[in-house]
Amino acid sequence: MSAPPRLALVNPWIADFAAANLWSSPLGLWQVAEFLSPYTRDFAWIDCLAAVRPGVWGTGRYAKTQIAKPALLADVPRRYSRYGISPDLFRERLQRALPLDAILVTSLMSYWYPGVQEAIRLCHEVAPQTPVILGGLYARLNPEHAARTSGADAVYTEAVGEKLLDLLRTFGLDLDNRFSPERYFNLGLASGQTYAPLLTSTGCPYACAYCASPLLYPEHHRREPAEVLAEIHALHALGITDLAFYDDALLVDAPTHLEPLLEEYLRRPLPVRFHTPNGLHAAHLRRPTAEQMKKAGFKTVRLSLETVDAARQQATGGKITNPGFEQAVEHLKNAGYQGAEIGVYLMYGLADQTWSEVIAGVDYLQRLKVRIHLAEYSPIPGTPMWKSWAASGRLAADLDPLLTNNSVFTWKYAGYLPEEIATLKLKVKAHNQRLFWAGVNPAPTILIQT
Numbered sequence: 001m002s003a004p005p006r007l008a009l010v011n012p013w014i015a016d017f018a019a020a021n022l023w024s025s026p027l028g029l030w031q032v033a034e035f036l037s038p039y040t041r042d043f044a045w046i047d048c049l050a051a052v053r054p055g056v057w058g059t060g061r062y063a064k065t066q067i068a069k070p071a072l073l074a075d076v077p078r079r080y081s082r083y084g085i086s087p088d089l090f091r092e093r094l095q096r097a098l099p100l101d102a103i104l105v106t107s108l109m110s111y112w113y114p115g116v117q118e119a120i121r122l123c124h125e126v127a128p129q130t131p132v133i134l135g136g137l138y139a140r141l142n143p144e145h146a147a148r149t150s151g152a153d154a155v156y157t158e159a160v161g162e163k164l165l166d167l168l169r170t171f172g173l174d175l176d177n178r179f180s181p182e183r184y185f186n187l188g189l190a191s192g193q194t195y196a197p198l199l200t201s202t203g204c205p206y207a208c209a210y211c212a213s214p215l216l217y218p219e220h221h222r223r224e225p226a227e228v229l230a231e232i233h234a235l236h237a238l239g240i241t242d243l244a245f246y247d248d249a250l251l252v253d254a255p256t257h258l259e260p261l262l263e264e265y266l267r268r269p270l271p272v273r274f275h276t277p278n279g280l281h282a283a284h285l286r287r288p289t290a291e292q293m294k295k296a297g298f299k300t301v302r303l304s305l306e307t308v309d310a311a312r313q314q315a316t317g318g319k320i321t322n323p324g325f326e327q328a329v330e331h332l333k334n335a336g337y338q339g340a341e342i343g344v345y346l347m348y349g350l351a352d353q354t355w356s357e358v359i360a361g362v363d364y365l366q367r368l369k370v371r372i373h374l375a376e377y378s379p380i381p382g383t384p385m386w387k388s389w390a391a392s393g394r395l396a397a398d399l400d401p402l403l404t405n406n407s408v409f410t411w412k413y414a415g416y417l418p419e420e421i422a423t424l425k426l427k428v429k430a431h432n433q434r435l436f437w438a439g440v441n442p443a444p445t446i447l448i449q450t
């Protein structure tokens, strides 16, 4: 039997106008390593984002270097940066990892593709004979663009599975099943981190017009609570103190999913904090769940409202109503959360969304005395809202992913005045600060806006 293949796993740079580490982890790439763990353990791990100035509770700020804006973004009046380690360090690490049988590169936001291209270019420079395979969210959401421009030898456009083995075999890799499967945190891939992601489910039963979840995971699949609980204990034993849920639909079916998990967890709680940076479904936030969350130490709680307009709530997927949302806020406050600890995502730049609707949303959340997180809409190909923008002729069907950047799209396409956006951001900032200072012993609220 020949030696197991030696693989490099690469998490590329972010290229953007702004980026902060809000418990970000290359969970997709770690899952690839888990999937391949029966066939090889010979992984070289190169994380371009492993250059972070630590902040509160595991969050942080990436090291950044200003770089030239891609021509398409030349008119955006902001600085553009590459976030993470230096290209020289990348070269050095890759050089040290040679010889390699294949290089597997992941991707996240599609508009970060310049970072992906740069990483792949350097892979070819340092290891010209080694095949480079690109996977991850950009590869799945923009497969043609990735195939045409990334420079990868192959683009893998699905969730990890048997097809990856077939693909690797086409590059001559010998994949004998020789080990038992292993979790990523036992493969040494996440060492040095004090936080970790938790994914208790994939997919979501809703199909919101702006969201990629139905495209990425058409089925809603939930893991067994006992399995997740074992993972939490294992991560804690490795020194993890902060856990961030990455689920699209953490609260859906809470009575048979999150609630039994937390009930069991609370029998033997650990000194860890939980965070939900990806907005929760407020309509599914029941009183018992709120109470369990408070007891279990959910510190960062974010709800998704998106818009206060009842007609748009229905038209875009019906995941929330204002009364349902108010009920969720009340449950959280009754469970002991202060307004400053309840973050709420409010979107702007949705198709046909007027500026007065956005202002009405801010006013509504101010009245409810909760923390506001403005989130600019980022269009995703294949979603109903993308199709409606394209059908109206306001967006090219082959729009370059760079222009879907949340910092760019609204500014360029939504038709709001830059001054009114700036004024609203100041209003929201002042509101959030007032709430923070009004709290009794307010927790160190995460101030990074996403």
Ligand code: B12
Pocket: 018, 019, 020, 022, 023, 024, 025, 026, 027, 028, 029, 031, 032, 104, 105, 106, 107, 108, 109, 110, 111, 133, 134, 135, 136, 137, 138, 140, 141, 156, 158, 159, 160, 164, 199, 203, 210, 211, 212, 213, 216, 245, 246, 247, 248, 277, 278, 279, 375, 376, 377, 378, 379, 380, 404, 406, 450
């Ligand atoms: C958790 C999450 C976050 C977290 C951080 C995520 C992180 N890792 O850093 C937070 C809450 C901070 C976040 C923020 C935002 N997010 Co977000 N987020 C997600 C979410 C829910 C999960 C991502 C994830 O890690 N999934 C789990 C892993 C396991 O999946 P995966 O990476 O796809 O990997 C699988 C496969 O792709 C494959 N694979 C992966 N890599 C590789 C490599 C190879 C070689 C191979 C073969 C296979 C392979 O194997 C894995 C297992 O099957 C997704 C939605 C979703 N369901 O994916 C949105 C999503 C990625 N986010 C999105 C958006 C828009 C945002 C925001 C811009 C929102 C906003 N307006 O503010 C911000 C941007 C923040 C920033 N600047 O960083 C969009 C992406 C849009 C785009 N154009 O790319 C998504 C798709 C949600 C949506 N609206 O539809 N997000």
Ligand code: SF4
Pocket: 204, 205, 206, 207, 208, 211, 212, 213, 214, 248, 249, 281, 317, 319
């Ligand atoms: S409820 Fe949330 S995760 Fe589900 S489709 Fe809508 S936006 Fe996406």
